[in-house]
Amino acid sequence: xxxxxxxxxxxxxxxxxxxxxxxxxxxxxxxxxxxxxxxxxxxxxxxxxxxxxxxxxxxxxxxxxxxxxxxxxxxxxxxxx
Amino acid sequence: xxxxxxxxxxxxxxxxxxxxxxxxxxxxxxxxxxxxxxxxxxxxxxxxxxxxxxxxxxxxxxxxxxxxxxxxxxxxxxxxxxxxxxxxxxxxxxxxxxxxxxxxxxxxxxxxxxxxxxxxxxxxxxxxxxxxxxxxxxxxxxxxxxxxxxxxxxxxxxxxxxxxxxxxxxxxxxxxxxxxxxxxxxxxxxxxxxxxxxxxxxxxxxxxxxxxxxxxxxxxxxxxxxxxxxxxxxxxxxxxxxxxxxxxxxxxxxxxxxxxxxxxxxxxxxxxxxxxxxxxxxxxxxxxxxxxxxxxxxxxxxxxxxxxxxxxxxxxxxxxxxxxxxxxxxxxxxxxxxxxxxxxxxxxxxxxxxxxxxxxxxxxxxxxxxxxxxxxxxxxxxxxxxxxxx
Numbered sequence: 374x375x376x377x378x379x380x381x382x383x384x385x386x387x388x389x390x391x392x393x394x395x396x397x398x399x400x401x402x403x404x405x406x407x408x409x410x411x412x413x414x415x416x417x418x419x420x421x422x423x424x425x426x427x428x429x430x431x432x433x434x435x436x437x438x439x440x441x442x443x444x445x446x447x448x449x450x451x452x453x454x
Numbered sequence: 455x456x457x458x459x460x461x462x463x464x465x466x467x468x469x470x471x472x473x474x475x476x477x478x479x480x481x482x483x484x485x486x487x488x489x490x491x492x493x494x495x496x497x498x499x500x501x502x503x504x505x506x507x508x509x510x511x512x513x514x515x516x517x518x519x520x521x522x523x524x525x526x527x528x529x530x531x532x533x534x535x536x537x538x539x540x541x542x543x544x545x546x547x548x549x550x551x552x553x554x555x556x557x558x559x560x561x562x563x564x565x566x567x568x569x570x571x572x573x574x575x576x577x578x579x580x581x582x583x584x585x586x587x588x589x590x591x592x593x594x595x596x597x598x599x600x601x602x603x604x605x606x607x608x609x610x611x612x613x614x615x616x617x618x619x620x621x622x623x624x625x626x627x628x629x630x631x632x633x634x635x636x637x638x639x640x641x642x643x644x645x646x647x648x649x650x651x652x653x654x655x656x657x658x659x660x661x662x663x664x665x666x667x668x669x670x671x672x673x674x675x676x677x678x679x680x681x682x683x684x685x686x687x688x689x690x691x692x693x694x695x696x697x698x699x700x701x702x703x704x705x706x707x708x709x710x711x712x713x714x715x716x717x718x719x720x721x722x723x724x725x726x727x728x729x730x731x732x733x734x735x736x737x738x739x740x741x742x743x744x745x746x747x748x749x750x751x752x753x754x755x756x757x758x759x760x761x762x763x764x765x766x767x768x769x770x771x772x773x774x775x776x777x778x779x780x781x782x783x784x785x786x787x788x789x790x791x792x793x794x795x796x797x798x799x800x801x802x803x804x805x806x807x808x809x810x811x812x813x814x815x816x817x818x819x820x821x822x823x824x825x826x827x828x829x830x831x832x833x834x835x836x837x838x839x840x841x842x843x844x
Contacts, residue, residue, distance in 0.1 A: 393718060410718070412771040413675050414746050424670045433665050433673070 379427075379446050379453070386422030390415045401442040427453060455534070456507050458489065458527040460520055463501075463759035464724075464782075466635035467494045471519040472526070474586055476500075481509045483529070488755065490514075490526065495627035496723050497749070501756040506532050516585065517593030577604045588613040628721040639783050643698075644819035647778045650831040652838055654794050654809040660841035676794065677768050678739045680811075682844045683837040684766055684789050685709035685731035691830040693822040694787040694815070695764050703786060703821045708732070712762025712782065713742065714769075715749045723749055724765050724782060725758035735844060770794065776812035786818035789834075811838075 384396045391409050399408055411419065420431050423445075429452050431439075439445045460470055470492035477489045488500040489509075507529035514526040530536060577585075577592055581604045585592050588609065595612045597604035639645075657679050665673050688695040692705035709731045712724035727741055748754055764785055769777040770793035777790035792812035799808030813834055817827045837843070 391718065410772070412716075413677065414743065414771075417673060417675060417743075420670055430670050433662065 376446050376450050379449050380442070382426045383423065383442060383445050383449070386419050386426060387411075389422050390418045399442060401446075404440050405442060405445075406440075423449070429453070455510065455537070456505060456529040456531050457525045458503055458529055460492065460522050460524050460526055461501065461504075461756050461760055462522045463492075463494055463499055463756055464496075464635075466631040467496070467522065467759070469519055469521045470494050470499070470501075471591075472514045472516050473498055473589070473591075474516060475512055475527075477509045477512075477527075479509050479511060483507060483509060486757075492756075494759075495624065495631040496721065496759075497717075497754050499754050499756050499759055503529075505529075507534075508532075510536060515592075516582070517591050581606045581609045584609040625720050632721060635782065636780050639780050643781050643783060643786075645781060645816050646819055646824050646827065647814065647816050648824060648827050648831055649776055649778070649812055649814040650828075650835055651797075652811045652813050652835045653799065654811045654838065657838050657841045658794070658809055672736065672739075674735055674739050675742075677771070677791075678735050678742060679838065679841060679844055680768065680791055681711055681713070681727065681730055681742070681766060682733075682735060682738060683834055684764070685711060686837050686844070687830055687834040688764065689731060690833055691822075691826060693826060694817055694830055696786060696821075697763065697784040698786050698818060698820060699784050706763035708763075710761055710763045712765035712785070713745065714765060714767035714779075715746055718750060723754065723759075724762060724767075725749065725754050726762040728757075728761075764789065766791070770811070776814055778814050779816045781816050781818060786821045788816045790814040790816070 380401075384394075384399070387405070387409060388394050388396070391411065394409050399405075405411070406416075416436075420436075424430060427449060429449065431452075435448065438448055463470065471494075472490060473493050474491040475489070476491065477483055477487075483489060483503050484506050485504055486502050489503045490501045492499050492501050510528045510530050512527045514520055514524070520526065577597070582592070584590075584606045585595075585604075590609050590613045592604060592609070595604050595608050597608055654676075658676065661674060661676060661679060668674070688709045693703070695709055696703055696705040708729040710726040710728050711730045712726050714722055714724045716722045725745055727738065727745060730738060733741070745754075745758070762782070762785065765779070765782050765788045767777055767779050767788065768791045770791050774792055775795070776792035779788040779790045781788050790813070792814075794809050794811045796807045797810040799806050799810070813831055815827050815831050
């Protein structure tokens with residue numbers, strides 16, 4: 374299944390918090406927080422952005438799985454099915 | 455007649471440039487209303503008024519840079535009648551001659567690219583309105599109208615042609631301002647530093663349960679627990695919470711905690727969350743989120759910039775294990791938190807893994823000693839073992 378729209382939504386949610394991020398420079402398989410300067414408030418805002426875009430309440434207990442862009446897309450894809 | 459002067463917006467700020475008036479002559483204002491937007495080296499700040507009255511005359515022009523203490527506007531006190539026009543107040547008031555003490559604080563400004571005085575600049579009312587709408591700095595526009603008056607077209611041209619408002623220049627100015635404040639701190643304040651490991655299992659467990667019941671929009675961050683715990687601990691240690699001015703310390707009855715927030719483009723600000731000790735966690739979380747958002751958007755209020763009574767820095771969020779901070783004068787203490795990470799923990803001879811947090815205190819020997827500082831940190835540690843009280 375095509376997950377492009379999920380990927381675009383995730384990148385948009387991150388860019389809303391970190392406008393300096395250039396999408397083509399983000400390595401999708403590497404830890405997000407090593408590549409983007411996100412503190413805990415920023416991260417909460419990313420989660421809120423995903424909540425607004427996809428209508429999903431992401432519990433804190435799932436944060437540990439959301440390490441890379443790929444992982445977030447896979448997670449959301451699973452939840453949205 | 456009441457005078458509205460540019461308030462101090464922190465120890466590292468000695469002047470501001472008027473970006474916008476939010477009021478007009480004849481308009482009534484109440485204490486706490488935002489009357490002007492002033493650009494500082496750190497951010498554009500919404501400046502609030504601290505008395506009730508009716509705006510009589512605006513003395514500072516948009517684009518003008520004035521020192522802290524300069525009279526920017528005159529207001530009629532409630533019930534006061536407007537004076538006849540010939541009794542109009544002396545325009546000399548606006549040069550801020552009365553502001554000598556403030557100006558004396560920081561002669562560090564030699565390299566500042568001061569805005570050319572705009573008092574003689576002619577601006578058409580339409581252009582002024584347009585500049586306000588577009589957020590264009592009139593002082594930087596060369597007029598093409600009669601007598602070099604700035605026209606509406608000039609403003610449009612300037613707005614179209616301008617790049618982002620020189621972030622590099624602001625970064626340089628902010629770095630200078632931070633350096634000046636921190637140099638003053640290290641010169642004047644005899645710091646002492648303490649740190650204490652804090653077990654965080656109870657606080658994190660409590661938070662996990664609390665957040666499980668909350669929608670994502672109301673979720674709490676550990677930072678909010680830490681801020682509240684600091685405020686409660688300060689009640690027993692007032693000598694950490696207040697301002698040292700003119701050789702004298704005065705403790706503050708409430709904990710207005712300056713929260714160090716790093717800006718994405720570099721630099722940092724530490725605006726205040728007011729009266730942290732008396733607010734429930736949900737309210738604090740909302741206020742903290744709002745503060746961070748407005749910091750990043752550059753719309754802080756003058757009361758937030760001016761009056762923190764202690765600062766908390768939560769540098770651990772980005773990964774350091776501990777932080778020993780520099781006190782922000784005229785405050786007398788700074789609490790620093792490192793990262794929360796699992797560490798070996800021995801309890802009654804048994805080894806286990808425990809989420810630990812390093813809490814540090816930088817405090818001022820003119821006001822307190824390490825003994826009291828240590829007791830304060832112990833009180834803070836114990837408070838975090840009772841998260842349900844927060």
